[in-house]
Amino acid sequence: MKPSVLIVDDEQVFRVLAESALAAEGFEVRSAINIARAKKEIDRAVPDVVLLDRRLPDGDGMALLREIRAEGQSAPLFILVTAYADIANAVEALRAGAVDYLAKPVQPTDLLLKVKKALEVRGLRDRLELSQRLVTPQNVEPKSQAMRAFTRTLEQLARSPFTPVLIVGPSGAGKQYAAEALHRYTYPPTGADSSFVDVNCAAIPADLIEGTLFGWERGAFTDARSSRRGLIELADKGTLFLDEIAELPDHSQAKLLKFLDAQRFRRLGGERELEVSVRVIAATNRDVDAFVKAGKFREDLYHRLSVFVLRVPPLAERHEEIPDLAQLFVEQCARRMKKRTVGLSADALAKLSRYDFPGNVRELKNIIERAVILSAEARIEPEDIVLPPAARTEIPSNVFFGVSLNAEGSPPPVDEVERAYVQRVLEHMNGRRGAAAEVLGISYPTFLRRLRELGIDRDN
Numbered sequence: 001m002k003p004s005v006l007i008v009d010d011e012q013v014f015r016v017l018a019e020s021a022l023a024a025e026g027f028e029v030r031s032a033i034n035i036a037r038a039k040k041e042i043d044r045a046v047p048d049v050v051l052l053d054r055r056l057p058d059g060d061g062m063a064l065l066r067e068i069r070a071e072g073q074s075a076p077l078f079i080l081v082t083a084y085a086d087i088a089n090a091v092e093a094l095r096a097g098a099v100d101y102l103a104k105p106v107q108p109t110d111l112l113l114k115v116k117k118a119l120e121v122r123g124l125r126d127r128l129e130l131s132q133r134l135v136t137p138q139n140v141e142p143k144s145q146a147m148r149a150f151t152r153t154l155e156q157l158a159r160s161p162f163t164p165v166l167i168v169g170p171s172g173a174g175k176q177y178a179a180e181a182l183h184r185y186t187y188p189p190t191g192a193d194s195s196f197v198d199v200n201c202a203a204i205p206a207d208l209i210e211g212t213l214f215g216w217e218r219g220a221f222t223d224a225r226s227s228r229r230g231l232i233e234l235a236d237k238g239t240l241f242l243d244e245i246a247e248l249p250d251h252s253q254a255k256l257l258k259f260l261d262a263q264r265f266r267r268l269g270g271e272r273e274l275e276v277s278v279r280v281i282a283a284t285n286r287d288v289d290a291f292v293k294a295g296k297f298r299e300d301l302y303h304r305l306s307v308f309v310l311r312v313p314p315l316a317e318r319h320e321e322i323p324d325l326a327q328l329f330v331e332q333c334a335r336r337m338k339k340r341t342v343g344l345s346a347d348a349l350a351k352l353s354r355y356d357f358p359g360n361v362r363e364l365k366n367i368i369e370r371a372v373i374l375s376a377e378a379r380i381e382p383e384d385i386v387l388p389p390a391a392r393t394e395i396p397s398n399v400f401f402g403v404s405l406n407a408e409g410s411p412p413p414v415d416e417v418e419r420a421y422v423q424r425v426l427e428h429m430n431g432r433r434g435a436a437a438e439v440l441g442i443s444y445p446t447f448l449r450r451l452r453e454l455g456i457d458r459d460n
């Protein structure tokens with residue numbers, strides 16, 4: 001989630017200078033030496049910013065800019081690098097859709113300033129800060145005790161890049177997010193690529209998983225017409241993330257254990273032992289202990305994996321993080337949906353803070369996404385925040401309020417039902433109107449207005 005920059009320049013001196021300046025600030029940096037390579041890099045992953053030289057061996061950088069911009073939507077921000085900063089050059093660059101331009105020779109401070117300014121324009125700045133917190137956690141302390149402990153563990157683990165790690169935690173708490181963070185800690189941005197390979201053990205059929213992980217040699221099985229590298233090889237000098245490890249079939253568990261012990265393995269049908277340097281991070285939301293006791297998970301593998309257990313605390317144990325996370329998600333969603341929402345009102349935040357998020361960070365993210373859709377204002381208000389019904393209320397789940405037919409035998413009008421219902425809720429909340437509004441999922445002023453309209457006054 002670090003903001004990424006693609007440098008397109010055939011001049012090595014400039015690339016090295018820009019790469020090191022940007023990497024030191026926590027950006028993910030890639031480079032390309034010509035237009036053709038730049039296109040490939042952009043196809044692979046759209047960067048946030050492209051630093052684009054105009055004079056390239058295979059054409060004018062401006063052509064690339066126009067082409068990518070024409071493709072639309074998720075176009076990166078372009079900063080053009082020109083030989084001289086004259087007005088004509090600048091105007092042409094900005095007309096073509098660049099956000100800024102730089103003149104050579106480029107000062108690193110100018111470069112950083114312009115890149116950051118460009119990101120700021122798009123509201124990505126907080127993302128940068130958040131990732132800087134991950135890259136250099138000593139700069140910003142997380143707000144909750146639970147996350148401070150968590151970050152310290154990440155830092156320690158980053159220093160032993162081959163130690164396997166088991167990440168546990170409830171669904172939606174951020175296990176995958178933690179795995180990616182650990183990967184970034186372990187391989188800080190240097191411009192060199194180290195891969196993070198992600199495998200969901202539950203999603204791959206049991207009889208294919210071994211081939212997927214370890215690869216195969218030609219002829220290993222009937223359909224193996226050519227040999228293939230497995231994901232472990234692709235993860236060399238990086239991280240192999242085995243999600244839902246509890247679902248890994250028994251025979252693959254044995255092979256994984258052997259690999260963990262030696263960092264060596266054989267492809268299926270292969271004779272040669274291959275050696276790689278890979279950190280295995282496994283994750284699960286299951287109770288692996290219970291799986292081991294039930295004989296569904298190998299005890300020896302469990303011991304090997306659980307030398308380091310990283311527990312991602314449920315969001316309920318780190319309520320202090322809610323405002324920062326909520327703000328981050330507002331900005332992400334607003335950008336994606338092209339809305340002008342910039343944040344949350346104090347009341348909206350207060351409403352979130354009272355909720356206990358059984359679905360953890362993922363649930364918070366979903367709630368914010370809905371709120372951004374509903375919100376008409378720059379700030380999200382409490383009524384934009386829709387909490388699931390179970391959470392709205394301390395009301396027992398058995399029948400709370402029934403509607404009976406009126407004297408004429410027909411169903412009562414809505415106002416009448418609402419009046420009775422609202423009175424019943426007020427009663428249940430011991431007359432606390434704020435709490436009743438909360439339970440009903442509407443804002444306090446709206447609730448008061450409705451009370452007046454329904455003719456329910458203070459003493460009811």
Ligand SMILES: Nc1ncnc2c1ncn2[C@@H]1O[C@H](COP(=O)(O)OP(=O)(O)OP(=O)(O)O)[C@@H](O)[C@H]1O
Pocket residue numbers: 169170171172173174175176177178284285325328361362365
């Ligand atoms: N600290 C964080 N900062 C920003 N986003 C986060 C953070 N933690 C989690 N998220 C986001 O919350 C969502 C859920 O996180 P993630 O997928 O890592 O959960 P999980 O624990 O792997 O869940 P599951 O058990 O269901 O697989 C993701 O969209 C992730 O990007």
Ligand SMILES: [Mg+2]
Pocket residue numbers: 175176243
């Ligand atoms: Mg997950």
